[in-house]
Amino acid sequence: MRPHLLAALLALAACSPSIEGPTPKLIGTINPRQRNATPANICNAQGGERGWRVELLGERFTPIPEEVLTGEPTVGLPSVTLRGPATLTLERDRVFYRDSGLMFLDIPTRDTTPPATLPEGHYALEVKNLGGGTAELADLLIVVPPPTVTRVTAPQGFTFNDISPLVVEGTGFRTDTFPAMKLIHTSSTEAEVFTLTVDSPTRISTELPAGTPAGSYDFVLNNPEGCSFTLPDALTVSYP
Amino acid sequence: MTALPVLALLVLAQASAPATSESEGDSILLAPKVGFFKSTTPLEGAPYFALEAGYVTPLLHRRLAIVLEGSFHQPKVSGTLRDPQLTLGDDPYSLTEREIAFLLSAVYRFEGALGSITPYAGAGPGLYLHQATTQAFGATTVEKEGTLGFQLLGGAELRLGPGGLFLEAHYHFTRVGFLTTGQVNVGGFLAAGLGYRLRL
Numbered sequence: 341m342r343p344h345l346l347a348a349l350l351a352l353a354a355c356s357p358s359i360e361g362p363t364p365k366l367i368g369t370i371n372p373r374q375r376n377a378t379p380a381n382i383c384n385a386q387g388g389e390r391g392w393r394v395e396l397l398g399e400r401f402t403p404i405p406e407e408v409l410t411g412e413p414t415v416g417l418p419s420v421t422l423r424g425p426a427t428l429t430l431e432r433d434r435v436f437y438r439d440s441g442l443m444f445l446d447i448p449t450r451d452t453t454p455p456a457t458l459p460e461g462h463y464a465l466e467v468k469n470l471g472g473g474t475a476e477l478a479d480l481l482i483v484v485p486p487p488t489v490t491r492v493t494a495p496q497g498f499t500f501n502d503i504s505p506l507v508v509e510g511t512g513f514r515t516d517t518f519p520a521m522k523l524i525h526t527s528s529t530e531a532e533v534f535t536l537t538v539d540s541p542t543r544i545s546t547e548l549p550a551g552t553p554a555g556s557y558d559f560v561l562n563n564p565e566g567c568s569f570t571l572p573d574a575l576t577v578s579y580p
Numbered sequence: 581m582t583a584l585p586v587l588a589l590l591v592l593a594q595a596s597a598p599a600t601s602e603s604e605g606d607s608i609l610l611a612p613k614v615g616f617f618k619s620t621t622p623l624e625g626a627p628y629f630a631l632e633a634g635y636v637t638p639l640l641h642r643r644l645a646i647v648l649e650g651s652f653h654q655p656k657v658s659g660t661l662r663d664p665q666l667t668l669g670d671d672p673y674s675l676t677e678r679e680i681a682f683l684l685s686a687v688y689r690f691e692g693a694l695g696s697i698t699p700y701a702g703a704g705p706g707l708y709l710h711q712a713t714t715q716a717f718g719a720t721t722v723e724k725e726g727t728l729g730f731q732l733l734g735g736a737e738l739r740l741g742p743g744g745l746f747l748e749a750h751y752h753f754t755r756v757g758f759l760t761t762g763q764v765n766v767g768g769f770l771a772a773g774l775g776y777r778l779r780l
Contacts, residue, residue, distance in 0.1 A: 355726030410762035471721035
């Protein structure tokens with residue numbers, strides 16, 4: 341190669357912008373409401389204004405200072421993107437940095453401000469250190485729908501001195517979990533109802549405890565990842 | 581700006597003056613120099629090291645020199661990052677901006693204008709190689725970029741031995757666009773650059 345060409349190439353290489361920094365590594369996610377479930381399940385509805393918080397575990401998460409010489413320095417947080425049935429890059433204010441091994445993510449839902457539509461399914465997470473590399477790990481988040489309850493019935497009627505089998509019908513039930521359920525009497529007293537089995541995504545078998553007072557009850561179902569549903573006047577308990 | 585007409589008059593007066601005592605054999609200039617550089621940005625001041633090689637051309641009665649200077653300085657800045665997204669609170673950072681520059685300047689030397697003292701002034705383009713190293717959150721990030729810029733320089737040289745002792749000042753204009761620095765001119769002023777210029 342001719343010397344002047346080599347010099348030109350070297351000069352070009354010297355002038356090319358480049359950035360080098362740590363490449364993150366992803367380990368897993370945790371939903372704080374359901375710490376033993378991995379990967380984390382997240383409901384795509386409700387969650388208040390901020391959405392549902394998820395803990396993202398990894399290594400070498402590295403923010404960088406930005407605009408240090410032009411004014412008040414800012415923090416360039418790692419960029420987090422969900423990739424699955426839909427793709428969503430989290431806004432900056434939804435990413436919180438604790439240390440190089442832990443970040444908190446506020447996952448938006450259709451009910452947050454602003455809303456975000458995340459179809460059900462498995463999502464990969466991609467984390468990019470602005471000053472370094474990018475890591476992606478598949479199936480790190482499972483987006484699930486909120487439950488709905490359409491009907492609560494007592495197929496065998498009610499017995500005051502014994503348990504009374506109940507059937508809960510609806511959608512969004514998950515066979516791998518035990519949702520928390522309760523009945524709220526019109527007098528505001530509450531009675532826990534314990535799940536026997538989640539038969540299918542649309543049916544739960546449970547039972548009414550013995551000695552439950554007669555009257556009209558609202559029925560509340562809470563899925564472990566956070567979403568809940570209340571069916572008003574779902575059940576009228578009466579004894580023969 | 582008021583200095584420009586004065587400089588122009590000096591150049592005109594010098595151009596018509598007879599050549600000085602330097603012989604044709606004294607055309608090569610070689611000068612190490614040290615100084616203190618302060619950027620116009622929040623970067624702290626830092627020592628400046630350079631090596632200059634020049635050629636005194638036959639033009640303008642041997643008062644025009646073409647000078648190539650290789651320089652190095654490495655200023656730093658440090659501080660604290662505050663952001664509500666940092667759950668453990670403030671975090672310190674430091675940024676070191678290393679600059680290696682190759683400055684090609686046309687320098688007019690006012691030979692004999694002040695007896696044994698020769699004022700001079702010059703300007704020209706520069707290739708500035710920047711490296712910003714940031715340390716924050718327990719990690720190091722390095723950004724590199726080369727940019728073209730320009731420099732202005734002025735000084736005075738006192739004839740001493742086979743060359744001259746000189747004191748000079750620079751202004752450098754060189755922009756960078758790093759994430760860490762932002763889009764900014766990291767150039768600034770070389771104040772009190774001191775060296776010895778050998779004539780060969």
